[in-house]
Amino acid sequence: MNSTIYKPTTPPPSHPSSQFPQLTACKTLRDLQQFHAHFIKTRQIHDPLAAAEILRFYALSNHRNIDYARAVFNQIQTPNCFSWNTIIRALAESSVTEHPLEALFLFYRMVCDGLVAPNKFTFPSVLKACARTGNAQVGKSVHGMVVKFGLDGDDFVVTSLLRMYVMCGVMEDAHSLFSRSVDDLNGMKQEGKVVLWNVIVDGHLRLGDFRAARELFDKMPQRSVVSWNAMISAYAQNGFFREAVEMFRAMQIGDVCPNYVTLVSVLPAISRLGALEMGKWVHLYAGKYKIGIDDVLGSALIDMYSKCGSIEKALVVFEQLPKKNVITWNAIICALAMHGRAEEALDYFSKMERAGVVPSDVTFIGLLSACSHGGMVEQGRSFFNHMVNVVGLEPRVEHYGCMVDLLGRAGLLEEAEELILNMPIQPDDVTWKALLGACKMQGNIEMGKRVAKILMDLAPRDSGSYVALSNMYASLGNWEAVSSVRLLMKDMNIRKEPGGSWIELDGVVHEFLVEDESHSRAGEIHSMLAEISNQLRLEGYRPNTTQVLLNIDEEEKQSALHYHSERIAVAFGLISTAPRTPLRIVKNLRICEDCHSSIKLISKIYKRKIIVRDRKRFHHFEHGICSCMDYW
Incomplete structure (x- = not known):
């Protein structure tokens, strides 16, 4: 979900960096290590403030290295609270799966040592570690300690607690804490209360309970741009495209201005609905309010214009991008493929290679799709081989699906079926559907019936295979078989997708x-x-x-x-x-x-x-x- 509901705490403002201005001059990890070696040589490393500052740079700066940070921390004989908070925070925020659990062990050690008491800067990181490990039981124990240390009235600690319960999916406890906090924290600034509302709404969105999330959203006394973005993003990412666009319209009526995240979130919904005029408005809004069109927003605009039928405008956006990378090249290649402009898609791939941009697996999905729509069988085979033997990419099931579609459209049904049967990975329902569609297109009823039955076993709740099988029987005038398939659908409560x-x-x-x-x-x-x-x-x-x-x-x-x-x-x-x-x-x-x-x-x-x-x-x-x- 493209919503930032919660931000980790920053170190207390009293950290000792001002005493060691040389550290700020470090440009690389090597510079930092040389400075560290100097501290060791001059025995300054035994100064708790100096050791804490070295630790902070290893753990939290742009030059961070968790292994070095851990080693530095372990060499500090008597870590102060700042040092404990630093290492716990670094581990809690680390992308390494095991590190948040290690943060909890360190917190346990800190409490058991009893030499330093945790403070309001300790608990947000500990609670984040609980949330990332999904350990609600430990989180509840930490909640008890928050109360014991008298920090249950601290705005940020309470927000972190609520976030923990939400991330662990314990919504009953989350609502209980939310209700008490909104009522009791009278000193909390309005901005802080908005964050609490955002967190509880986000919890329901994560669980897919959009009705509860919307009810809470509508009750919010005040909303921030994050509030709106959370709803728009969740709707768009879960297929509620109309709701996402309607929410975006409502946002414009209010007093909160859309930002970069809003535009990136709503554009996919606009694309799916084909709402070109609204897409143009988003593009103009970005220009008017100086919202930079980077690779992410640029590719979203390219995708929007192409899916709304304006491929020429998509090309203009691409050409005007100040920097192009594999994401934006993929966007324009896939856009051209979707519009059946196969030769141009291949030309843009040539330009991409000349620009020195290394293609990704998505690039080849676009190229194979272009070849499929253009009936370019030999070029498609060539690109598939190029991807494997030259670029060195392992084909995904999507690539095989494109090849099946390419061969099937060209009437090479036996070759397409053989490709599926000899795939080194398990074919999915989309791959078989490509062959089924080709069977229907080419009038190969016997193969089509066989493929439809495979699909009915593979995806028994998908109406597509039943409808295809029924249609094949209907094309033969076998109405008894048609009735049999439709009765089976009725018994299984499977409904055909309406056009x-x-x-x-x-x-x-x-x-x-x-x-x-x-x-x-x-x-x-x-x-x-x-x-x-x-x-x-x-x-x-x-x-x-x-x-x-x-x-x-x-x-x-x-x-x-x-x-x-x-x-x-x-x-x-x-x-x-x-x-x-x-x-x-x-x-x-x-x-x-x-x-x-x-x-x-x-x-x-x-x-x-x-x-x-x-x-x-x-x-x-x-x-x-x-x-x-x-x-x-």
Whole structure:
């Protein structure tokens, strides 16, 4: 979660650094070691203040080295409280898994020695170590010691306690402490109380209890930018894209300004919804308020523009980045691949190599995807071999999935199946789904049935394999088998994912489902659909009813095609925008062949550029032609 709810304590302001200004001149660990050697030689190291300062530099400075810090601490005959706090904090914050547990052992030793009493700077680090080890029982014992030493009224110690309970998932104790703290800590500054609220909200977000988190968030007497970021980030990262965008809108109405973290958090949600106008607003906001567009924010903007259908703007953002690294190169290569601009994706890879940037495994996912959408089988094989034999990367399951998709689209189903069966790693459901999709596309019913059954064993709750198997039986006219599959789905309470499409107009995202009549302008939309149908017939269009895998008559099949969600979205776009305005539509499933053919003609009839993002890629329809050249 991209939210900073809690920051570790800093050493007390009375640390002795001012007595040893030479230390601040140390530029490297070697400089520090030479200074340390001088202290040992002159016996200054026996001065507790000097030893404590050397320890602080080894443990907490930019030149930190935990092994040296531990060795220095162990040589101090009588560590003062500052030294104990320093080593405990360093271990509690260390990225090494075992170090937080070592911090707890050191705290136990400190308490047992009894020579130095822990203070308000000791407990936050100890509690952080408890949180990182997930040891709520030890945390409760430390809580008892906090009370014993009279520190249960200290703002930062209380915040650290609450954070510990939240991180350990002990929400009952967390709420109990939170309620007492909010009521009792009258001297706590408003900023400190906001932090307490943030911590308890974060706890529910971590546990996936979004309803409780939202209820608490709405009750907050005051919110900081961290409060908003926590909610936006959690929503976006857990698939609640609409909620993330709505929260972002609400934030703008309030008196808290979005910051860098806000923009990075909300852009993925904007991308998924295809909300281009809001994405543009975010980009303009970053420029207006001098929020630096680094590799992370830059790649998020590239991803947003490309997923919202504006690949040209994504290219502009990439070219304007002051510094480019593997993350930003990957973003633009994957963006071009998604839009079917395979040759350009490969050209950018060549530029990346000439720039001396070493490709990562994500780079090759983008390249293989580009080759797949472009039907470039030999180039795809070449890139796969280059990744393994030249760059030295071990292929992940995603790379094999791309290769299966590449071969399957090209009709090389046996080779694709053989690749799966000979993979050195276990194929996942996504890999098998790529082959299943290819079987359906190429009309290989026998292999498709076999693959569907493998998927039903591998992912028994996923509706996709059941629907695919049902559709294959339907294409053969085997309605008895279709009924059997659907009955099995009903018995297992497995529901087919409904087809849905989105279109953004004036910053508002409108959603449509199949045969949707819920929109406030449903009457106008249906009139437009009727007009479109008449215009298509005049152009010689004939409905491809083989796409309707239902046991109904021909007229009903034609009507079913008429009300697919993407067509409804197109109709709404036509009645809601000025002539020649481009339409950008997002669909959650793969666009069907009939809708693809229809939208090509619609783009010609109404002189519109229509950009559709389906589950797999982008289709740019213009003048009766699609950018995919009917290969998708």
